[in-house]
Amino acid sequence: MTQKRNRTAFFYILPCLIVLGLFVYYPLIMNLVYSFQSFGMSDTTREFVGLANFKKLFSDEIILTSLKNNVLYAVISVIIQVGFGLVLAAVLEDRVFQKFSPFFRTTYFIPTLLSMTVVCLLFEFIYNPQMGLLNSFLELIGLDGLTNVWLGKSSIAMYAVIAVSQWQSTGYVTMLFIVAIQKIPRDLYEAAEMDGAGKIRQFFCITVPQVKQMFFVTMVITVVGAFTVFNEPYILTGGGPGTSTMTLALHMYQTGVVKNDMGYASTIALLIFVITAVLSSIQFLTIGGKEEEA
């Protein structure tokens, strides 16, 4: 009887298994195989090249540049989206702001609803050195010295690209934290207040520990997002000037689709997968795991 029930259960999860297998696990395994091969998009045969692609991976300077940019992306994203996002959520959920909070919540959330391409094109205009909003604004308030060729200087282009993502995604993370904060029982705050804890003490002693689960979720989202970022540098700079704003995903795309070297592109894809898998596992084991015990 139980066996039969199991079989029926198996039948129900079959579609899911097939779809997952076909679109996730099969490509993943094929990607591993491809990373040992050399071929272009219009080639009909694939040549086995052993570890050549991996050797190239470790001597490729663009990989280093990309890694550096991705790490920078991750660090800034965690600080601004997760850190600042949480503060923003706490402020908006405070009783003092209750009246205005829906307005601000919506305002911060709107960028998330825009398509990334639209946002990038918008920022292309903001950063435009000839008539862009940012330079015009700086000139208007007398800060002529701060005007810059934002996307054209390798020293600042990456920061300009990263800023776009922060503008777009902080509202989303804030929204997630707001949901988490709303779940915290009000009496915890009331008790703390009675004990004489100030707003800041309440934030660190109640809000932060209570939203730990959400912390984990947002960390995974932002860090994995930072290591797979593609649209922003692709549209805003194309990886330039030179290769200064190259990210792993963009490098993978250029290698595979532009340089027509799908084998090596698969190797880069594998690297991205390993990095994101390891980072999510670490986060899961350190933050996510403990939560279950508690």
Add this chain to the structure above:
Amino acid sequence: MKLKKYNVLAAAVLAAFALTACGGGSETASNEGAGSGAGGDQIEIDFFHRWPNDPKNAMFKELIARYEEENPNVKINMDCILNDQYKEKIRMIVSTDEVPDIFSSWSGTFAQEMIDSGNVMDLTSVFEEDPEWSDTIAEVSKGPFTFDGKLMAIPWSQDGKAFFYNKRIFEENNLEVPTTWEEFIDVLDKLKAAGYETPIAEGLKDQWAILHYLGTMNQRMVDPEVLAADYDPATGEFTDPAYVDVLEKWQQLTSYMGEVAVAIDHETARNTLFATEEAPIMYLQFAEISLMTDTVNFDYGYFNFPAFEEGKGDPNALTGAPEGFMISNKAEHPEECIKFLKWLVSPEGGAVQLTVEGGDLTCVNGALTEENALPAQIEALETIDAASQMAPWFDNACDASIYTVFGQGASAVATGDMTPEDAMADVQAAAADLRTKQ
């Protein structure tokens, strides 16, 4: 028990197949419906090109409608996507059965890649059998589509790149058209002294714009034999010191393009600097003439890229290339495809419209007259005719893994992040990598 499990799996797989089969079936059914509606033997031609934007897309639609009206038994299914995506898609499908009957192609390495798939029809006999038609096609545009003595595509348009200059500003400052690099730099210096902050405009954000310069500069500077060997993936080394010279000259040239050049694209540079007469010189394609009719209200002329004193390449060559259409040898009705293309590339068909509406220079000799074309376009055709030879675009002359690295290096040289030597070292590494793959 185990068997049953497989049965379930097999059933599910079958169901999936049945679903896709249904999708395919309904599609063919609807196609047949359309065919029988027109009556007789309906022939379908799949036509794939790279111009989804107007005015060319509208032009093609109109041409096809006209052709279908004249040939009621032919139905042309047009599909199109823009340049880079077009490149990706056609690469992906050219070696499969999905290859379209007719598709547009650049010359050079791109055409070679298409031909290597084994699915491109040899069209030599088409040209030989109908000299009356084939003699009207400009000779310069046939060469780049000839591989191993065989003509593999029907040329459609031709293009070249030259420095466009503002005649008024040149006259006001008593400047002559430069013929050598030294004279050119002298002109730029004088323009700068006369108050033009960016004597030469460019949008370096577009890598292809950088590559157009590099292609010409390599051709002018490097020994043609060395260049041919370097552009060949099997023998490319890029160790000749002339390439470093090229990048040094490039660095010198970009210093006249102004600080914003690295952050804007080619079109922006043309519209906000050249068209507004802020920048008197810009390196432009003849295909851009028609784009400037609305924005540019001043007289402009052309001069070819000036010669390098120490250059070993032909200084009278003009960088540019034709584009054309290839026919798949899997096409069901090749004779109909040929008939359509011959019509398209003729004054009766699309040749004049290509220039008048589409803005590209047709490769049909004598199709353009002073009545139907802009004077600037006629002058451009004369410039192409006057060139000793056409030098291909850099991104059609060598493998993508080379020109991408070369272009990125040149971009970093322009911003001062890399020395020409370092940039060439990267190119050499890419070339070495490519050699091992051959």
